[in-house]
Amino acid sequence: MNSKDNVLEIKDLKVDAHTVMGTAELLNIKHLEIKTGEIFGIIGESGAGKSLLALTILGLLPKNVYVKNGQILYKGEDLLKKSQEELSQRIRGKGITMIFQDPMASLNPVFTVYDQVSQVISRHNPGLSKKQLYDRVIEMLELVKLSDPENTMKKYPHELSGGMRQRVLISMALSAKADLLISDEATRALDVTIQAGILKLLEELAEKLGLSTLFISSNMALASTVCQRLGILYAGEVLEIGRVEEIIRNPRHVYTRSFLSSLPTVEKKGKPLPIIKGIYPDPLNKAKGCIFADRCPDYSAECSQNKPTYHEVIPGHFLACIKEEKHKPSSDNDMD
Amino acid sequence: MWKFIIRRVAIGIFILFVVVSTTFFFSRIVPSEPAQKWVGAHATEEQIEAAKIELGLDKPLYSQYIKYLGDLLKGDFGMSIVSHRPVSLELKNAIPNTLELVILSVILAFAIGLPIGVYSAIHENTIFDHLGRFISVGVISMPTFWVALMLQIIFSTKLGLLPLTGQMDTILKLTNPLDKITGFAMLDSVITGNWRVFKDLILHAILPILTLMSYSLGLTSRMTRSILLEVLNEDYIRASRAYGIKERIVIWKYAIKNVLGTVTTVLALSAGYALVNTFVIEAVFSWPGIGSYISRSVINLDYPAIIGVTLFASVSYIILNLIADIIVALDPRIRFVKGGD
Structure with a gap:
C-alpha cells in the first residue's frame, strides 16, 4: 500500500x-x-x-x-x-480538525457565533481586512446551510437549536480549510x-x-x-x-x-x-x-x-x- | 434590564427603612442619657431638662421616630450629641477618606489577584501554585487587626520606611493646605497639582490599603484559580484548541470571560466586607474615616451618628449587591430572560 x-x-x-x-x-x-x-x-x-x-x-x-x-x-x-x-x-x-459530540458544550457560551467563527478564520488567515473576514464568516455559515447567516452570526449559542449549533461548530471546524x-x-x-x-x-x-x-x-x-x-x-x-x-x-x-x-x-x-x-x-x-x-x-x-x-x-x-x-x-x- | 434595576432599588429602599427603624429603636433601648451628654457632665437639672426639650427627648419615642424619619427624608441626620455638629457634615468629611481606602484596595486586589489566580491555574500543582494558595489561605485567615499591627511593626517601627498612623503629615497639612474639591484627598491633590501632599498621602495609605486588600486579594486569586481550572476543562476550551486558536487567546479571551462574572461578583461582595473591615483598620491606623467615626460614636452612644453610619453602610451594601447582580445579568445567557431576576 x-x-x-x-x-x-x-x-x-x-x-x-x-x-x-x-x-x-x-x-x-x-x-x-x-x-x-x-x-x-x-x-x-x-x-x-x-x-x-x-x-x-x-x-x-x-x-x-x-x-x-x-x-x-x-x-x-x-x-x-x-x-x-x-x-x-x-x-x-x-x-486536521474536529467536531464534538455535544455542540452546546463545545461552543463558548459568552461569545457570539461571529466572534467564534471569525477567530478561527483570522488565526489561520492573518491579515484579512474586517470586510474580508465578515464575508468569509458569511461564506462559512452558508456552506453549512444555516439559513439567514447575517442574523445567526449575531446570536449566542444558547439562542440556537441543537442542529444549528452543530452546523456552527462544523463551520468553525472547516473554516481554516482542513x-x-x-x-x-x-x-x-x-x-x-x-x-x-x-x-x-x-x-x-x-x-x-x-x-x-x-x-x-x-x-x-x-x-x-x-x-x-x-x-x-x-x-x-x-x-x-x-x-x-x-x-x-x-x-x-x-x-x-x-x-x-x-x-x-x-x-x-x-x-x-x-x-x-x-x-x-x-x-x-x-x-x-x-x-x-x-x-x-x-x-x-x-x-x-x-x-x-x-x-x-x-x-x-x-x-x-x-x-x-x-x-x-x-x-x-x-x-x- | 431597567425593570430589574428599578425593582432592586425599590427592594433596597425597603431594606433601608427596616435598617433605620431597627437601629433607631435599638440605640434607644440601650440605657443612656443623651441630654446629659449634650450639655456636659457638670450641667444643672434645668440645663438637662432644657436640652431634653431641645433634642425632642421629652416627646414619646414614636413621635421622635416619626420626626427623625421626616428629617432623614430632607437629608438631615440630626446633630451629633458629642460634637454638636450636624451628622451629615461629619459623614461628608469622613466617607471620602474611607471610600478612598476601600476603592483602592479592591481595585488593587483585582489587578493583582486575577493574574496570580490565572498563573496558578495554568501552572497547576507547581511550586508557584502551592505557594500562591498557601499565601492566599494565609491572608484570608489572618485577623485584620493583627495584619495591621504586624505591618506597622515591620515597615514603620523596625524599618522606618512608612508613617505609623494618620492620613497625612500634620506639619505638611499646615504648610501645604489641600483645597477641598471632591473631598477625596488623593484626587484633590492631583487636581490641584499638590504633588508633595499627594506623595505624603500615598505613603500614609500604603499600610492601611495593604491590610484592607489582603482578604480580597486572597479571595480573588483563589476564586480565579478554581473557576479557571473548571472552565479550562470545558468542551468549548478543548474545541477552540482543536481549531488551533492561540493559547494566549484561549486563556485570556475565551476562558477569562467565563471566569470574570463570578470573580467580579465575589469581589463586589468582598468590597462590602472591606468596608466593615475599615472599622477596625481605621482605628489601628488613626485614619480619619467612617470607621474611626463609628467607633467614637458607639463608645459615646451618639445615636444620630450611629444611625448615620449604619445607613451609609447599608446603602453601600445595597449598591454593591446591585452591582453584583448587574454583573451577573451581563452574561448573555441571563440577559434575555424577560421579567426574571
Missing part, C-alpha cells in the same frame, strides 16, 4: 495514563490508516478509547495521559514529534431527524471540499450508512478493519459478530437480545494475550498466551485473532 494514498497513518501507537492506581494502558493500535478522501469509521463501545484516539491525533491529551511509543503520520509528517506550538499553528484547524475531519459522535446529542441532516451535510462537505473523515461512533447502523471502511475498537485495540460490506455481512472477529448480533433489529422483536458475557477489560490490568480472550466463546488456551498478530485475511481486511480460520461466517444467534 502506498503511503501517499493515506492522509493519516497510525503505527504501533501506545497511549498510557498515570493514575493513582498505577499505569493504565488506554490505546494499543498496531496499524490504522485513513485514505485520502474516504470516510473511515471507528466503532466501539463507550470507554473503548475512540475519543482518546481523536485527542491523541490532535495532541490534546489530558495532563496525565501520554504517548508511550508509536507514530502518527499526517501526510508523511509525524505529529508526535511536533511541538504544541507547531501543532497549534500548522495542524489543528488548518490540517483536509482531515474527525467527527467524534457528532450526531449523538441530536434528534434522529436532525442527525440525518447533519450526516447528509457531512457527506456533502466531504465530497465538495475533498475531505477525508475519521467518523467516530458507537452506532454501527449509522456508521455503516456513511463510511466506506470500518475499524472495530475494543479496549483500546483495533480488532478488525475492513470495508463496510465485509464487516457487516461477513464479520470475521468474534467480537464484531457479537457486537452486530446484539443490535436490536425488527426480526429480533420480542426476543431477548444476546449480550456479550463477562466484563470489559480493566485498562489497569490488561491481559497478555488476546484482549477479548476471557469473553470469547471460542476461547482456547493459546488465546491468552500470545497476542494475536494483526494480519490481512483478504486484501484490505485486517484481523487480530489467532483462530480466525475456524470462524466461518455464520448466523447471528450462535451467541448467548
